[in-house]
Amino acid sequence: MKVLFAGGGTGGHLYPAIAMAAELRKLVPDAGISFVGTTSGIEASEVPRLGYQLHLLPVRGLKRGWSPAEIVANIGVVADFVAALGRAFALIVRETPDVVVGTGGFVSAPLLLAAQLMRKKTLIQEQNAFPGVTTKLLSLLASEVHLSFEAARKFIVKKPMVFVSGNPARSFCQEDSSTARISFGLYGERPTLLVFGGSRGARSINNAVLQWVGEITASANLIWQTGELDFHRLKKQVPASPSLWIAPYIENMGAAYSAADLVLCRAGASTIAELTNLGKPAILVPYPYATGDHQRHNARALVSSGAAIQVEDDNLGEQVLVKNILELLRDADKLRGMGAASRQLAYPDAARQLALRIIGLTKKL
Numbered sequence: 001m002k003v004l005f006a007g008g009g010t011g012g013h014l015y016p017a018i019a020m021a022a023e024l025r026k027l028v029p030d031a032g033i034s035f036v037g038t039t040s041g042i043e044a045s046e047v048p049r050l051g052y053q054l055h056l057l058p059v060r061g062l063k064r065g066w067s068p069a070e071i072v073a074n075i076g077v078v079a080d081f082v083a084a085l086g087r088a089f090a091l092i093v094r095e096t097p098d099v100v101v102g103t104g105g106f107v108s109a110p111l112l113l114a115a116q117l118m119r120k121k122t123l124i125q126e127q128n129a130f131p132g133v134t135t136k137l138l139s140l141l142a143s144e145v146h147l148s149f150e151a152a153r154k155f156i157v158k159k160p161m162v163f164v165s166g167n168p169a170r171s172f173c174q175e176d177s178s179t180a181r182i183s184f185g186l187y188g189e190r191p192t193l194l195v196f197g198g199s200r201g202a203r204s205i206n207n208a209v210l211q212w213v214g215e216i217t218a219s220a221n222l223i224w225q226t227g228e229l230d231f232h233r234l235k236k237q238v239p240a241s242p243s244l245w246i247a248p249y250i251e252n253m254g255a256a257y258s259a260a261d262l263v264l265c266r267a268g269a270s271t272i273a274e275l276t277n278l279g280k281p282a283i284l285v286p287y288p289y290a291t292g293d294h295q296r297h298n299a300r301a302l303v304s305s306g307a308a309i310q311v312e313d314d315n316l317g318e319q320v321l322v323k324n325i326l327e328l329l330r331d332a333d334k335l336r337g338m339g340a341a342s343r344q345l346a347y348p349d350a351a352r353q354l355a356l357r358i359i360g361l362t363k364k365l
Contacts, residue, residue: 001362002032004095006111007103007125008043012270016125016351017103018050019168023355034095036088036111055091057084057107081110088114098362099123102138109134116141121361125354127167127269130297131155143361146354148269148347149301165354166347169273172254180258184223184245191329192221194260196250201227202266205285208316209264210234215322217243220329223259225250261335262328267299267310273350275302279343281335282308283324285316307342 003024005017014037021033034053037043047054058080088110092100100115101123102108112134115122121143126135129149139145139156147153148167156162178188186192193216197205206226209216216222224246226234231248238246250256257263257278265271267284275282284302286295302308309328311321328335347353 001028001030001359002034002095002097002099003358004034004036004092004097004100004111004115005103006036006100006108007105008035008037008041008047008107009105011042011046012127012268013103013105013108014041014043014046015170015270016127016168017101018046019170019351020101020125020354020358021052023168023351024358027352027355027359032097036091037105037107041105041107055095057087057091057110084110085114089118092118092120099143099358101125101358102134103127104132104134109138112138112142121364123354123358123361125165125168126152127273128152128292128294128298129301130292130294132292132294143364144357146357148273148350149298151297151301163357165357166350167269167273168351168354169270169277170253171348172257172274172278174278175255175258177258177261180255181221183252183255184221184259186221186223186243186245186259190221190243191219191261192223192259193262193264193325193329194223194256195264196225196256197227197266201225201230201248202285202287203230204313204316205264205266206230206234208321210237211317212322212325213238213244216325217241219326221245221259223250223256225256261332262325264325267295267302269294269298272298272302273347276307276342276346277348279339279346281328281338281342283311283321283328284308285311285313288313302342302345305341305345307338307345 007013007017024031035047036055092114099121102112103125112122123144124135124142125146127148129151131152139158145162146165150164181192182188195209222244226248228248263280263282267286284299286299299310303310
């Protein structure tokens, strides 16, 4: 069995593919697994580091404006796409995959299209509640389409062979919450807020937390991942406190989640999958410049189920943010209810189930 994964650019597109590939290795140890990506995406370093072969295609994303410069740039993007499509045909002829899996990003479009035109089995895995253009168009010819949110189904024209399977996410070992808090040097029995904005951080969230850090740490623990860009600035401005742990990056994210009663974060698809798998209540701040505004759609899926509260990026500086945080941290019953609602949206076995679907497609050849 040979499977070719296409997806990358960001971790949100790449890591679901890596999770599926890892499950395939467990289920079919002799499976031939390789990836297709670009030199500029995260896959250029991550895929070889994990021991998979990476094939490179020259492709870029379209600019989303209509200025003369953007129109000219898009002419070059289209030319690159045509060249990438030709290379994708050649790659499929050379590699002879049984199934091609697309998880999003610029590179998935030419490979999926080439595979479909060559009548190969294709599986699309969409992470967001609002599917991207590639998913919407190529789902018409895909063998199977797998969504992470039920809310995404209405955007897919093709109805047969469309499944809600969840988003493969990192798994974490959970530990006693008091023990986890103590491991961060915090009070073991205090309610705890976890704040993060991705590995690079989120400046608007960081600035808001900086504004309210004194009020938060007066009655609660704060575990704060700032990202590299803001860490040194914030570290100089935040007074030391036995209720505060601050760093550019959290190495042991499992312990951080274990310690947390509430999470303040963006609404990326991978983050949503982690929150729901762990049943964590959240205050979600959608990134306002995300493609297709997909983070707002992701957040709504949790908010409508009672698993999260949504705060707009523009409102982070208002008193309502710290008011929501402190009220929730004092209301254990409300947090338990939100956590239970979050867990109802979880697909903790998503990677394995998707791997089984890939294997199933090879048996239909």
